[in-house]
Amino acid sequence: MPVPVGEGRESAPRTAQAVVPRQAGTLLVIAPDPARAPLPELSDAQGVRFRVRTARNLTEAERLFTDDVDCILLDLALAGSEAQDLLHQVLRLAPGHAVLVLAGEDDAERAAEAVRFGAQDYLCRDELDARQLGRAIRYAVERKQADRAQRQLTESRLRAQENARLERGLLPTPLLAGSPLRFAARYRPGRSRALLGGDFYDTVRTADGTVHAMIGDVCGHGPDEAALGVELRIAWRALILAGLCGDELLATLQRVLEHERDSDELFATLCMVDIAPDGRRAGVCLAGHPAPLVARPDAAPRLLPQTGAGPALGLLPRARWARTGVELGGAWSLMLYTDGLIEGRTAAHSRERLGQEGMLRLVGRGLAAGATGEALLDTVLADARDLNGEELADDVAVVLLDRG
Incomplete structure (x- = not known):
């Protein structure tokens, strides 16, 4: 097609500074x-x-x-x-x-x-x-630009609605009516995502006065993992209210995971705690998950024992998970967390991980400064981020229960 095409250039004005011609379309x-x-x-x-x-x-x-x-x-x-x-x-x-x-x-x-x-x-x-x-x-x-902007806005709104639905499923309102325990929780997505990942938690008080708490983490990130986390969290609450506990509950959850996952390589870790009605004793079940920590007014924070810990859900078809009893005492704080917290680094560009010992130091420092409840969680997460030098790479969920 014979089309005359000009160069689209004009002579630069004779001033101290030349004007660059605008580029042609x-x-x-x-x-x-x-x-x-x-x-x-x-x-x-x-x-x-x-x-x-x-x-x-x-x-x-x-x-x-x-x-x-x-x-x-x-x-x-x-x-x-x-x-x-x-x-x-x-x-x-x-x-x-x-x-x-x-x-x-x-x-x-x-x-x-x-x-x-x-x-x-x-x-x-x-x-x-x-x-x-x-x-x-x-x-x-x-x-076309207006259509593209409108489509992006619509997609953004749909993602926000989807995220809100996932958040309601992953991070529910605790059922603690009638319990003297105080509850606090925080969730922080990893730096590479604005969407929620596969971390989830829940807390329920049953009719006999026992408080059941759990925290879990589905391996991987994305909507499929988040959806599976929601299913496991809802299934856990239903099983607790139906009267299941310990090994029987975890075995049932594993069957749920096996039926709902889209890959045999997908698994989930879980930490489950049941606190007696008097608040002085508890039982702990661990399925491939780090042990919770307990802090008392007269002692430094420490990890609860990991004896009897079993594999993550979805790894072994006939796995067993033992319940370990612990004495909590009169006044205490119990913190459950996902591994995104302890996998942060001790300094920017360092290869050394914070680990559980580093986390214990951060919690101890926050308690010594008088922080409690949500303020304590905010302090620990902020300190972990500062040590890491940037937002933590993985999602972090933390649950805190206080008595006394």
Whole structure:
């Protein structure tokens, strides 16, 4: 197609500082017969001429389609089905770019159909002039940008709604009515995601006064892992309210995981604690999860024993998990956490992990400064982040129960 294309450059003003000319836009023309409708010389509102590239078919167009292309002009000079197929291929090739179609007077219906399929507008080949074409290109590009912005906004709202639903499932309101224990929890997504991961927790007081708490972590990240975490959390609450506990409960949860996971390699760790109605004794079950810590007013924080700990859920088909009894005393704080906390680093760019010993020091320091409840969790998480030098890489969930 013989199209005169200017260089789009003007002499720099003779001042102390030269003005760089604005870059011209680029139009990619796809026309089976370029000589059939030569384009007029094009320029935008500021007088800068468009660069024009021409292609006779999609193969040539793919070679010419680069990031600087602003708009595609498709000549519908083919027979009906061929033109429709070409339009579909162009829309697939450049889903984020404005597309105009060029048609004759007899092809108005087909051109309108092209707009319904996804083109931004159509032009009549016999009435084409530079002003009309330049305006159509500008409006098509602006319309495509507005459509893209609207689609991104809609997708963002849908993701926010999905995240809210996942959050309600993963991070529920505890059922502790009638219990003297104080509850606090925090969840922080890892630095590489704004979405929730597979960490989950729950706390329930049953009719006999026993308080049951758990925290878990599905391996991996993403909506599938988060959804599985929600299922395990809801199943745990239902089983607790149905009267199951200990090894029987964990074995049932493992069957739920095995039925719901989409890969045999997917597993989940879990820490489960039951606190007696008098608040002085507890039982601990660990399924591949780090042991909780307990802090008393007269002693430094320490880890609860890990004797009898079993494998993570989903690893061994006939696994067993023992319950270990512990004495808590009159006043105490019990903290359950996921491994995202202890896998933080002790300093920026260091390979040394915080670990459980480092976590105990952070908790001890926070308690010594008088922090309790949510303030204590915020202090520990902030200190872990500061040591790490940036946001922690993995998701972190922390649950704190206090008595006395």
